[in-house]
Amino acid sequence: MLKMTNIRKVFNEGTVNEKTALDGVSLTVKDGDFVTIIGSNGAGKSTLFNCIGGSFYPDEGSIFLDNQNITYMPEHKRAVEIGRLFQDPMKGTAPHMTIEENLALAYLRVSKKKSVFSRVSNADREMFRERLSLLNMGLEDRMKQPVGLLSGGQRQALTLLMATLVMPKILLLDEHTAALDPATAEKVLALTKKTVEENHLACLMITHNMHSALEMGNRTLMMDSGKIVLDISGEERAGLTVDGLLEKFSAGAGKALDNDRILFSKVE
Ligand SMILES: Nc1ncnc2c1ncn2[C@@H]1O[C@H](COP(=O)(O)OP(=O)(O)O)[C@@H](O)[C@H]1O
Numbered sequence: 001m002l003k004m005t006n007i008r009k010v011f012n013e014g015t016v017n018e019k020t021a022l023d024g025v026s027l028t029v030k031d032g033d034f035v036t037i038i039g040s041n042g043a044g045k046s047t048l049f050n051c052i053g054g055s056f057y058p059d060e061g062s063i064f065l066d067n068q069n070i071t072y073m074p075e076h077k078r079a080v081e082i083g084r085l086f087q088d089p090m091k092g093t094a095p096h097m098t099i100e101e102n103l104a105l106a107y108l109r110v111s112k113k114k115s116v117f118s119r120v121s122n123a124d125r126e127m128f129r130e131r132l133s134l135l136n137m138g139l140e141d142r143m144k145q146p147v148g149l150l151s152g153g154q155r156q157a158l159t160l161l162m163a164t165l166v167m168p169k170i171l172l173l174d175e176h177t178a179a180l181d182p183a184t185a186e187k188v189l190a191l192t193k194k195t196v197e198e199n200h201l202a203c204l205m206i207t208h209n210m211h212s213a214l215e216m217g218n219r220t221l222m223m224d225s226g227k228i229v230l231d232i233s234g235e236e237r238a239g240l241t242v243d244g245l246l247e248k249f250s251a252g253a254g255k256a257l258d259n260d261r262i263l264f265s266k267v268e
């Protein structure tokens with residue numbers, strides 16, 4: 001469903017600040033694959049997502065989504081097929097608009113109703129209410145309230161709902177629970193799991209939590225210095241412990257993992 005071949009991305013080429021963020025990354029994601037991604041700081045994880053999402057184009061290589069070459073497709077065009085969540089709960093929603101208005105915008109953006117005169121119908125509004133109630137956060141009774149009043153966890157849950165109001169082909173989650181307190185992060189992760197599994201979505205999730213990386217999804221990638229140094233699934237992954245994963249990382253990267261947040265998550 002997603003196929004990337006030999007993706008290279010260099011920032012500030014030819015200057016003292018030159019940085020190869022992606023160094024020939026190839027990756028094939030199958031329908032229904034839920035891939036967790038973990039890696040050192042600056043490994044190129046977010047850059048990988050930015051290339052898939054179209055925030056910028058790779059310098060080399062190509063990206064196919066369901067056999068369509070999207071390598072140079074403008075970001076707003078591919079946004080319909082690619083749902084994204086970021087670490088910052090403020091990023092996905094407009095704080096001064098109500099929950100209902102945020103949902104309406106998200107819906108009009110991806111639904112077939114594309115004209116500037118498009119309005120959401122009462123039936124759409126009822127659908128929003130139903131979908132909100134599935135979050136179990138009581139948000140269905142707060143549809144007229146500005147999103148700015150919600151907690152970080154509620155905003156991330158709402159952003160997840162907005163990204164999947166019309167199902168995208170693939171969901172990209174960039175440490176989307178890292179800014180939340182542990183209990184809220186757990187809730188949003190459970191909701192993520194439910195949404196992805198029930199809809200058989202393809203999903204890539206960057207996390208700094210080694211437990212989540214192993215517990216969620218069916219496949220784990222580890223990145224270092226712009227490369228995928230480990231790609232495990234099936235039996236190899238099934239019995240793996242956090243320590244085992246760290247060992248595999250060292251073997252693959254030729255050095256120990258140097259991300260304090262990840263190492264800290266070992267004991268969380
Ligand atoms: N827009 C940018 N301009 C310049 N350098 C960047 C930019 N985005 C990322 N980088 C650099 O590319 C490398 C990879 O960054 P990133 O993909 O954000 O890492 P990760 O998400 O794995 O921590 C880092 O060295 C980072 O400083």
Ligand SMILES: [Mg+2]
Binds near residue numbers: 045046047
């Ligand atoms: Mg990042």
